[in-house]
Amino acid sequence: MPPTPISPPDGSDILTLASPAFDAAYPRVVNRELIPQPILQSMEWAWNTPRFPERPVRVLRLADVWVAKEGLVFDRGGNLYRETITQHSAGEVEQAHAAVLAAMEQGGVEADADGPVLLCKKRGIGNYGHWMMEMLPKAWLVHQHLPALSARFLVAHVPGHLNDSMAQSMAMLGIDLSRTIVADDAPRRFTDLLVVDGLSEHGGYMSPLVLDALDALAGVVPAAGAERLFVTRQATGFRRVVGEDSLIARAQTLGYTLVEPGVLTLPQQASLFKGARKIVGVMGAAMTNIAFAAPGARVVTLTPAGMPDTFFWFIATLRGLDYTEVRCPQSGPVQGVMPWDTDLLLSADDQDRIFAD
Incomplete structure (x- = not known):
C-alpha cells in the first residue's frame, strides 16, 4: 500500500528566503519539427512562461x-x-x-x-x-x-x-x-x-x-584561455554524433579546444567553461558546466529529437547565455537507459550552422 x-x-x-523573479524567453530551437508532439508539449509549458515569479x-x-x-x-x-x-x-x-x-x-x-x-x-x-x-x-x-x-x-x-x-x-x-x-x-x-x-x-x-x-x-579558480570549446562524450560511449571524429577535426581547425569533462577534475572544468565564449556539445551532464560561463557566452547543444529537457535552458536563462538547441534525428539502437540514448545524425547544413559566428 x-x-x-x-x-x-x-x-x-x-x-x-525569497527566490527572485526572473524573465525567460522561448529558446532558439533548430529543427523543432523533429520533436515528437508529446515531447514538445512536455517542454513548451515551461518554454512559454515569460516570467517566473x-x-x-x-x-x-x-x-x-x-x-x-x-x-x-x-x-x-x-x-x-x-x-x-x-x-x-x-x-x-x-x-x-x-x-x-x-x-x-x-x-x-x-x-x-x-x-x-x-x-x-x-x-x-x-x-x-x-x-x-x-x-x-x-x-x-x-x-x-x-x-x-x-x-x-x-x-x-x-x-x-x-x-x-x-x-x-x-x-x-x-x-x-x-x-x-x-x-x-x-x-x-x-x-x-x-x-x-x-x-x-x-x-x-x-x-x-x-x-x-x-x-x-x-570564484576560487582562474578562467582558462580557451575561448571556444567542443565538448565530447567519447568516454560515455553513447548519445554521440555519427562521424564525430570528422566533426572534432573540423572544430579543432576552427580553433575549438576539445573537452572531455569526464576525465578532468572539477577545478579544471570550472576554469575551462569560465573562460569560454562559445561552447558546442551534445546535451548531457557534462554540459551542466555552462553554468560557469560568463553572461553572453554562446552555447549550442546538439540534442536528440526525442529528448524532453528544459534543464539546460533553465541554466542558460539564469546565467544570461545565448542558447541554441539543434535537434538531431536519432540513429541506431538505444545504448543507454533512456529512449534518447542513441547516436545522433548531424546534417551538413547543421554542421555549418553550429560553427557559424
Missing part, C-alpha cells in the same frame, strides 16, 4: 525521521513528506516505504542523534548535473545562512569520478568533508533532519539562488 503524503508540521520552517525557498527542520532510496523522507508513522518526492516513480516510493516499515518492525536501527543533518540526496543521485544544480546548492545555502547549526551533510554513495567531483565541489566551498555522511538506499533514521524545499523542480523550475553555489565555486 502506498504511503500517505504529508506536509511538515507547523513551525518546521527555520529559514525562508518570486517564490519562497524554505529550510525545514524535521524530528525523528527515516530517509530511504534517493532522499525520500518518512515520519515515524511511515508517512511520506511530499516535499521529498523528486521525480521518484510510484514503484520507487512503494519500495522505499516497504523498506522503512520493515526496518521499523525489525528494530535495532540506531538513530543518528549527533545534531542536525542536511538532506543532500534527491532523485538522480548518479548524475553530475543533478548534483551541481540541485543538491550542492542546498549544502551551500545552509552552510552560508545557518552556520550556527554546524550541520552535517547527507550525500549519496556514487561511483568513481562523480564521487570525486562531489567531494571537490564541497571542499572548494569550504565545507569540511568530515562532516559528510555517505549513504546508500537503505533506510536510515535521524533525530534531526534539515530539508531545503523550493530551489528546483526538475524540468519545471530552477531558482536563481542555485547560482550562488556555482559562483562561489568558480
Whole structure:
C-alpha cells in the first residue's frame, strides 16, 4: 500500500528566503519539427512562461525521521513528506516505504542523534548535473545562512569520478568533508533532519539562488584561455554524433579546444567553461558546466529529437547565455537507459550552422 503524503508540521520552517523573479524567453530551437508532439508539449509549458515569479525557498527542520532510496523522507508513522518526492516513480516510493516499515518492525536501527543533518540526496543521485544544480546548492545555502547549526551533510554513495567531483565541489566551498555522511538506499533514521524545499523542480523550475553555489565555486579558480570549446562524450560511449571524429577535426581547425569533462577534475572544468565564449556539445551532464560561463557566452547543444529537457535552458536563462538547441534525428539502437540514448545524425547544413559566428 502506498504511503500517505504529508506536509511538515507547523513551525518546521527555520529559514525562508525569497527566490527572485526572473524573465525567460522561448529558446532558439533548430529543427523543432523533429520533436515528437508529446515531447514538445512536455517542454513548451515551461518554454512559454515569460516570467517566473518570486517564490519562497524554505529550510525545514524535521524530528525523528527515516530517509530511504534517493532522499525520500518518512515520519515515524511511515508517512511520506511530499516535499521529498523528486521525480521518484510510484514503484520507487512503494519500495522505499516497504523498506522503512520493515526496518521499523525489525528494530535495532540506531538513530543518528549527533545534531542536525542536511538532506543532500534527491532523485538522480548518479548524475553530475543533478548534483551541481540541485543538491550542492542546498549544502551551500545552509552552510552560508545557518552556520550556527554546524550541520552535517547527507550525500549519496556514487561511483568513481562523480564521487570525486562531489567531494571537490564541497571542499572548494569550504565545507569540511568530515562532516559528510555517505549513504546508500537503505533506510536510515535521524533525530534531526534539515530539508531545503523550493530551489528546483526538475524540468519545471530552477531558482536563481542555485547560482550562488556555482559562483562561489568558480570564484576560487582562474578562467582558462580557451575561448571556444567542443565538448565530447567519447568516454560515455553513447548519445554521440555519427562521424564525430570528422566533426572534432573540423572544430579543432576552427580553433575549438576539445573537452572531455569526464576525465578532468572539477577545478579544471570550472576554469575551462569560465573562460569560454562559445561552447558546442551534445546535451548531457557534462554540459551542466555552462553554468560557469560568463553572461553572453554562446552555447549550442546538439540534442536528440526525442529528448524532453528544459534543464539546460533553465541554466542558460539564469546565467544570461545565448542558447541554441539543434535537434538531431536519432540513429541506431538505444545504448543507454533512456529512449534518447542513441547516436545522433548531424546534417551538413547543421554542421555549418553550429560553427557559424
